[in-house]
Amino acid sequence: MALPSSILRVEPTLLLKTLKAGQVGRVAAIYRVDEIAVYEDPDSSPRLSRLLQLLLNYQATPPHLKKRVFPLRRELKYASLMPPLKIPSHTVPAEPKVGAILDGYVESCSGKSCRVFLGSVGYGVLRSRARPGEVVTVKIGEVRSGRIVLEKASWGELYNGFSVSRFKRLEEAVTSFRRRGYRVIATDKKGLCPPESWKVLAETPSAKTLIVFGGPYKGVLEYTNPHLYDSVINVIPRQGTETVRTEEALLATLEAISVLESL
Template identity: 30%
Template sequence: MTWHIFIPDSLLEESKDQKIRTYKIGQIARAASIFGVEHIWIYRAGGKDGKFIKLILEYAETPQYLRRHLFPLRDELRYAGVIPPLRTPHHKLKSKPKVGEIREGVIVKKGRMYADIGLDELAVVEDGKGLKGRHTFRIVSTKPLKVVLAQPEEYWGYKVHLTKKSLAKTLKKARLDVAIATSRKGEDVRRVKLPEFEGNIGFVFGSPRKGVLEILRDFNEDYEFDLILNTIPNQKTQTVRTEEAVLATLAVFNFIRRD
């Protein structure tokens, strides 16, 4: 089972303070990581912050030791310190290298390829001709330190997709097996007989001012969701923020995961 979440580019429309804006996105990154979301989609909903949301989400997902290579100093990252640490399996701490360990790394030299994998020395990349940027590596030797390309064997963070497309078009692009819209007007999740889910499961969230169905109407679109659910029944606040809805919804569905 692969989880996807869909958030609007208008996520920050009620937030003016840059620190608060960064923190809100960090909360979504943290919730996605807690529950093993593998894809975060940012769809067009009339907002202007899609690129900023993508930047902060990708910065949060990147292991700390790689950020200096992949994210040059820029004003948008001024408050990156308020992003909560994700502490996912690929956010490794510095330790003694172990044969078989998988780590994220970035190519830092050409010719004979080397990678920074967050240890005291650079690692020689075997069969690394033509590689650039960030990759996943497995340590195959410690003296000298050598790595090869590898596939992670556990949850390894999320990918961010900024489609610049409307919600319905973004959902079609994602090729989901099950699409679930969250809405205060949806069916009470406690009273719905949920099927056994398999494949690519998508959870769709609205903006601070407009729900999912309203956003679809604004773009003269229709989409046949498999379920439209209220995942926070009996809420005692007038509104639920998107980052709160993401956390609450994923927590509910985490109970029925079987993978």
């Protein structure tokens, strides 16, 4: 999904900005969003985009690795108040068990061997190339005399959170995703209403779809050409409020996609 960093502009303090970012990240994880593209709309700024990307990346990082990945900085003052995602990669076993999969932080490498921090489990040795400072998914292959030997692994079909990318303009984000074979659907109050909007969502594989959301001050059609998108939809055609906030449109749209996929 793509959303503008101007969603933070409406919040007057760093605390409220942090909580807003946490709300967005939590909703994204609930509906298994795998990538969030942060872009600058006319009401945003590079500073807000960097802040939103930082906060979302912090939230998506496993709790046992946060202190390793993120140095102390003012922007993360309230990050501990963001709601936890509680996804599989954010849970660490109480003790090292052969076959367990978890995320670790590469502290150092020598030749083809790397020392990997695993949180409360301790440290493991990964006999594979990696970069110091990198977060890697590993499997415990062997535990012998307190020594943990690791293998590179993946989470497979299990949901492993989202990555966060940042773009100067929405058009750049759309171009980037199209090159990867994505369809692009925008949400706007001037878009197709149900049942036409449901048909659009039902006919589009969510794994290869970028859903674009507008900001708190302007809808996407106010600053981009409708021809930029494959479809423009409105999932809340009879809203009772004057406006629908981005995080509210996000929740309604992702829920609609989830329901249609389960039919």
